[in-house]
Amino acid sequence: MGRMLEEAVRYARAQDLLHPGMHVLVACSGGPDSLALLDMLLQFRRRFRLVLTAAHFEHGIRGASSAEDARFVAAFCRERKVPCFIGHGDVPAVAKAQGKSVELAARELRYAFLWQTLERCGADVLATAHHADDQAETVLMRILRGTGLDGLAAMKPREGKKIRPLLFARREDILGYCQERGLTPRHDATNDIPDCTRNLLRLKVLPYLRQSCNPEVARALCQLAELARVDCDYLEQQLEESWPYLTREEDGRCSIVLIAFQRRHPALQRxxxxxxxxxxxxxxxxxxxxxxxxxxxxALSGQATGKTMELPGGIEAHFTYDRLILRPALPKREPQESASAVPVIVPGRIDYGEAVLEAELLEALPAGDGSRGFYLDAGVLRGAPLVLRHRQPGDFIELPTGRKKLKEVLIDDKVPREMRAGLLLLATGHEILWVVGRRRTSHYPVTDQTKRILYFQIKEKGNKK
Structure with missing residues (x-):
């Protein structure tokens, strides 16, 4: 076994890429990298008892040359009795129609075909021929665009069902392997034109850095990626252990507990x-x-309660007193006038939006009132008229500890700011008798001297119970 194959076996075992009996779908363009990968896996087939299938996507970028690439891969596989799936697409047309670069459209169409083929043939993994020089280009490209630790980790040997068995190998070693094995790979002339970022880095920038700064720049960039990958794995492990203490799950939605969040290191917070x-x-x-x-x-400011922040993808972040919640962004609506105050007729029934308030006079206390019922001495009727309405400036409520502004009560009760304007209030003037479902006045209590009891029930419209 040659040196390249020995290194490939060591790498596959070290990274746990190949298992006995595994069905591998090999993405093969017909170029040196993917042809070498397919040839190596054919040599591993007996050792690892592999089942191999190949897949080639003909992207239509290079006209007759693209079609010839597809015929070449099909013939290569046929000679070696490897099942081969060929896909076709018009990448330039798709790129133009969707307003994307040709490179992005080609990648999306190619991977869509590859994953569909993996499902179709029942393969366990998809093997791609990315190598160390590809990794160096990726790291450098991400540094130039701006990235964090995860971006520096770049391509991993295994990501889900995708494996990269050649990530250890340099391009020159792969070309040498092809020569030793007598392989005659196809050449994609578009790779020789510095018309996109990756080609520019490969053809111009990295050669300049090798000549002027560091002959081993590619190795250094790959080493950086490996160090970043290991550090990322450790941080993910720490986050996984902290997640149950950092978050709460309610109604199928996950939120971050702010007090726990504030105690974590900034790396884990981000x-x-x-x-x-x-x-x-x-x-x-x-x-x-x-x-x-x-x-x-x-989240660290301590002053975020009630604030919202728009995020990409139609999502907004919302802060409550103790949580950070992400939710679908609500559609923006034109401002509407709030419903005006509605006089309360006793006895009677009052419709207010989606709510119904029923009022009646009783001689004795009701059997149970709960949060949707409220009673007080009917002497309140001798004051200002009763109304059902929303909040107004100057509102207050009488509590056992004395009079308090309604705003301060809602803050003390940790009612989210965006909910306060929608609270339903039973009021007489600016005095709030009942914050429906929440607070009740201590004014006008029912005592032994009470002659009649004023009783209210709030219901949803259409609910007669």
């Missing part, structure tokens, strides 16, 4: 915010540094 967002937005969506940091500083 990671927790990103995980919360990904859980809401879906895998493949991440939150940028500026949004993460703005959220984090708000």
């Amino acid at each position: 990671r927790a915010l990103r995980r919360l967002y990904t859980g809401m937005a879906g895998m493949g969506r991440d939150l940028g540094f500026s949004h993460v940091e703005e959220l984090r500083l708000l």
Whole structure:
């Protein structure tokens, strides 16, 4: 066995990439990297008892040359009795129609085909031929665009059902392997044109850095990626252990407990915010540094209660007294005038929005009132008229400890700011008798001297119970 194959076996075992009896779908473009990968796996087939299938996506970018690539891969596989799936697409047309770069459209269409093929043939993993020089290009590209520790980790040997068995190998070693094995891979001429960021880095920037700064720049960048990957794994492990203490699950929605969040290291705080967002937005969506940091500083400020913040993907962050909640952003509505005060007729029934208030006079206390019932001495009727309404400036309520502004009561009760304007109030003038479902006045109590009791019940419209 040659040196390259020995290294490939060691790497596959060290990274736990191949298992006995595994069905591997190999993405093969026909170029040197993917052809070498398919050839190596064919040599591993007996040792690992592998089942191999190949897949090639003909993207239509290079016309007749693209079609010839597909025929070449099909013939290569046929000679070696490897099942091969060929997919076709018009990448330039899709890129134009969707307003995307050709590179992005090609990647999306290619991977859509590969994952569909994996499901179709029942393979366990998808093997791609990314190598060490690809890794160096990826790390450098992410540094230039702006990235964090996860971005520096770049490509991993295994990500879900995707494996990269050649991530240890340099491009020159792969070309040498092809020559030793007598392989005649196809050449994609578009890779020789510095018309996109990756090609520019590979053809211009990295050669310059090798010549002027560090002959081993690719190795250094790959080493950086490996160190970042291990550190990321450790931070994820720490976050996983902290997650049950950092969060609460209610009504199928996860929220961050602010007091627990504030005690964590900033590295875990940022990671927790990103995980919360990904859980809401879906895998493949991440939150940028500026949004993460703005959220984090708000959470640490102690003054975030009631604030909301718009995030990408139609999501908004909302702070309550003790939680950070992510939720779908509510559609913006034109401001509407709040419902005016409605006089309360005793006895009688009053409709107010989706609520119904029933009022009656009793000779004795009701059997039970609960949070949706309220009673007081009917002597209140000798004062200002009773009304059902929402909050107004100057509102107050009489409590056993004395008179208190309604605003202060709602703050003490930790009622979220966005809910306060919608609270239903039974009032006489600016005196609040009942914050429906919450607080009741201590004024006008029912005593032995009470002759008649004024009793209220609040119901949802359409509910007669």
